[in-house]
Amino acid sequence: MTDLFSRMDDAQYCQFIEDIISKKPLTNEMIREMLSVTDRDSLKKMYDAAVAVKNHYFGKNVYLYSFVYFSTYCKNNCAFCYYNSKNKIDRYRVTPEELRKMCEELKDEGVHMIDLTMGEDPHFHNTPENLLEFVRITKEITGLPVMVSPGVVDNDFIKSLRAAGADFFALYQETYQEELYKKLRVGQSFEERTQARKNAKAAGICIEDGILTGFSKMKLSNGEPINPSVSDDIKSAIASIRGMQEADPDQVRVMTFEPQPGTPLAETTQASDLMELKVISILRFVFPDRLIPASLDVAGIPGMVDRLNAGANVVTSIISADSKLEGVVNFDRDVSLSERQRDAKSVIEKLHEMGLERGSQESFENYLNRNRSN
Template sequence: MIEELRRDRNLPDAALRKLIECADYDEGLFHHADEVRREYYGTDVYIRGLIELTNYCKNDCYYCGIRRSNAQAVRYRLNKEDILECCREGYALGFRTFVLQGGEDGFYTDKIVCDIVSAIRENYPDCAITLSLGEKNRESYLAFFEAGADRYLLRHETADEEHYQKLHPSAQKLSVRKQCLWDLKKIGYQVGSGFMVGSPYQTTENLIADLRFLQELMPAMIGIGPFIPHHQTPFATCAGGTLALSLRMVAILRLMFPYALIPATTALGTIHPQGRELGLKAGANVVMPNLSPVKVRKLYELYDNKICTGEESAECRGCLERRVASAGYRIVTARGDVACKSRREG
């Protein structure tokens, strides 16, 4: 069954259910996933410099620590100079991709975002610029692209409409999020999407729906991670996603999307001391150390107990390099673009 998934990049729903629900297949899954990632990317692991520019957000997602209704959150915004300083520090440390991530904050108008993106592009023409700023209209996405942004990350979180509404207020629509992803693709971005593993009310059918949606979208990047509750949200007492299921889904994704850039997320490292290393061994090939100023890192708290909030950028970079090497891989400073889909055929 695993060999069939590797060969065809697809399985019937019933077979996917077996792989998702049964631990008996894990050893084979991880073995084949690692072989495929080495076939496409060797032992290279790409680093993305994460800059969390604001924790203000107009949305009220039930699982998120920076949701609008969390009156206890201490809010902050980085200005253009703050962001460029993060880039300067990151560039000196070897980062060639910068990821500007934040809540959906109306303070950052199209003009402000374009000005920031243009400045980064002018100062670091050899770098990739990734945005992760939530749902926007097509005109905004186009403006950011024309200003110099290359990539856009927008996790769909769950592809099942009923499940989506259990995780969000009624004003937030899965159809809108999906349309944003299609708009981004049509404009020409390298698009990243993904989903939570083990979120409240999630079923195996929901996870299969996530895989089917990704087969339609064919994103360049796929980011998944375990759901971790935040104590100031409606889901504070819910159980979190497990390491086992998260790693299993990483491996399945690698076999279904061999060319994709798949991060070993901070959330994996939060639920297990070796979570990111295990993610790499299950098929991931990206890590995203934090370049944000240390003074604001604890404030960008999407979930509880997030790791690496007190480290300087150089410390975080050095620590990750050692961890990645201990897992049998190596950090590279290239932009890390998507592998050619036909590499297998030469």
């Protein structure tokens, strides 16, 4: 059977790109067809169309975020996460003095924004001032925009984050299928999570949402499959893409689930990143003028290249070459720090090889200001 892209002649393909640029919505049937594409030429046409749309809105500019995972303590038990409270691992919590030192090192690295991420650590959740202090320190020392990824926090907490200078609030739903959500974000409210994002947007903070792919391979420790077939995975992805549209996010991400040792999904077979790449292109069609990350956390620099070539325009999870901090997925958990190549310099070198460039700080902050005032 032919797919959507192989059926298009050149004129129709150009018209498709024009339609996306003018924000004509995709139908669910079009998304389903795109998620089902396997033909190599059609995949290339899809990725190239996404890059053409990205180029229209962002040109060759790519934005870089430094990742500061400042506390790996968490009270929650997400089935997919290495840092869930039941996993017996070594944990750390950075002190304000340690954060100050890190910020001194980060301020001249060439990143556009600092992403302050934590598990739902009661030290910060129960005493918001502890987190507000971290936001203020980071802004003051680096002078850069700050993203906070604190988990679900109430509206007053969100407003105080804005007052402390937070520019972006990242909170991933992972899936908009509520049954699947219950299996992944065990014991956590679906609505409180969606509401926190809406509260942040209303408070004048840009918001990021994110979803996972690769469920068809997932099995819980009792052997129960999470999503039995690829067609369930496709339904799941469509529901999640549509779900993300509701809060009008300023940044949208997708990541392939990676089995983590010591978690209920540890024995799951790792899915390829093909579905993730297709979803990145579809996100570019559905959210043509929004930021879309290529994370270094899943497959390092080679994975970053594939994701930028599928329509992403931000590189996240940049970690200094000498950093002792963790990533979230950490595909390179066993790789020595000096070999990680997750630093800004290695990323910028690769961007230049690809004919891309680090966008200006001014263009990045213009994006934040424009979206915040919407």
